[in-house]
Amino acid sequence: MRGRSLRRRAAVISASVLLAGALAACSSASAANAPVRLNYWSFPDNSGAIQQAVDTCGAASGGKYTISYNKLPTDADSQRQQLVRRLAAHDSSMDILGLDVTWEAETAQAGWIEPWTGANKAAAVKDTLPTMLQTATWNGQLYAVPYNTNTQLLWYRSDLVPTPPTTWAQMIADATQLAKEGKPHYIEIQGAQYEGATVWFNSLVASAGGSILNASGTAPSLGAPALKALQTMSTLANSPAVDPSLGVQQEDQNRLAMEGGSAAFELNYPFVYPSMQMDNPQLFKHFKWALYPRVYPNMPSHVTIGGIDLAVSSYSTHPALAEQAILCLRDRSNQILAAVKGGLPPTLMSLYSNPSFIKAYPFAAAIKAALLSASVRPKTPFYQNVSIVISHAVSPANGINPTSTLGQIRGGINNALSDKGLVP
Known part of the structure; x- marks a missing residue:
């Protein structure tokens, strides 16, 4: 009985295999003309x-x-x-x-x-x-072929700030004054420990006339512009203008804060425009834009692309x-x-x-x-490592000590470029 059962099963399996082969052949024939x-x-x-x-x-x-x-x-x-x-x-x-x-x-x-x-x-x-x-x-x-691009603008409320600031110092001063008047005043930017914090730092470094790596991408290039960038981040993070949740803020949290009415300024990407138009039509009437603030009055900003x-x-x-x-x-x-x-x-x-x-x-x-006039982030096969070094050093921004943080970033980038601790 057991032998007959095995033979019957073998016959069924053989038939199934033959049928599958025939179906596959039909499928291949029809697939030849398929997209x-x-x-x-x-x-x-x-x-x-x-x-x-x-x-x-x-x-x-x-x-x-x-x-x-x-x-x-x-x-x-x-x-x-x-x-x-x-x-x-x-x-x-x-x-x-x-x-x-x-x-x-x-x-x-x-x-x-x-x-x-x-x-x-x-x-x-x-x-x-x-x-x-x-x-x-x-x-x-x-x-590769560029599909879309992105860069940040300064988005602001014209009912609170009739004339947009042109520098970081002016923006922080305007926000501080609004805070004194008891009005919405926060400056929204990406301060969480992720790529957004690296973008913020890179934009400030480039706007101060510097770059994170040298031209060949083989060594850090962190001098006075990087120090100025860290000082600017620290100034905001320790001012009345700062959103208390800066350390966990990403792009969407910035958008929501602005739409919710607690912010006067937002450094963010253009997706916030159609979002504000849909989510808060009343506030949208006052939702305006300007170029990213300068670090120095006589030097144009260079925002990270x-x-x-x-x-x-x-x-x-x-x-x-x-x-x-x-x-x-x-x-x-x-x-x-x-x-x-x-x-x-x-x-x-x-x-x-x-x-x-x-x-x-x-x-x-x-x-x-x-x-x-945009700036490009450091071009290196080890970019992921470099970015992690920077984001961990500058977030939370209220913990930045400009001189020692700069040394930390420089040492970390040297290790990253030496392929120490590559992120898979």
Whole structure:
């Protein structure tokens, strides 16, 4: 009985295998004419702009490809960690990668993303903001295509401050005076121990005329501008102008504080504009913008540039189609969509003089001015380590001792560049 049962089971299994083979053959035959599915990994966009672009580009490909939008975690550190782990495992399900502007050096150096050449490179470079092309370039080679950019403006309440301050000292003084009058007065900025604190420090260093690393990215370059940056951060953190929750504040907490009516100033990205318009229409009437404050009255500010660059994974089995899809995803119409719907500034220069875009994006001129003079974060494969050193040293900001904190940052960066304690 047992032998007969085994033979019967074997026959069933054999039949199942033959049937599966036949189905697979049919599937392969039909799949030969089906569009290729490209997997696109990027930040989670809640506005719907990315999904709309994905659907539009798939439909416009003429049946060559469809795009599957895979959402990464919300915070940048977790996004990077997931991408790095998949790339290190040579994951062939990764085709298009949405990279934060600080990840290109690391991923290119590791051989995880493909360089752009020929006609597609020319198309990627044409009309693109020079500062964003810097973020997408490593060792003189273009490795990604700027999809959107980002930079901070000073957002303020015109009912409290008729004329916006032009320097950090003026802004702190204005906020202190409002506090004395018992009015909303907080200055909202990213002070939590994460990338936002590094961005704040980098913007101040650049605005004071310096940089965090030398030109070759091989050593710290921290002198008087870095000391001035730390003094500015400490001054705010120990003044009446500070939000008591500065040490845990990130971009969204800043937005909520401003919308809630407790703040007079906010250093933040353009996503706050459509959010204020929707969440607090009454306060929106007084919600204005100006350029990021200067550190010194006679020196323009240089705000840290942000954004997303699109790269082709070295492990994609369809790199040529992935490049075509990227050029579609970042074309004029999709950049306008991302800007108006999602609040993310475009990377194409000509859009900033487009009347219909300016009407929908009234602060376009201020964004363009900030982007053309923007600063780029330190370009090094060890950027993650450098950023962690800085954010841990400057947060909480009320604990900054400018001279000793500067020494701490310098020593930590030297270790980071020596690959000591690399963050996986």
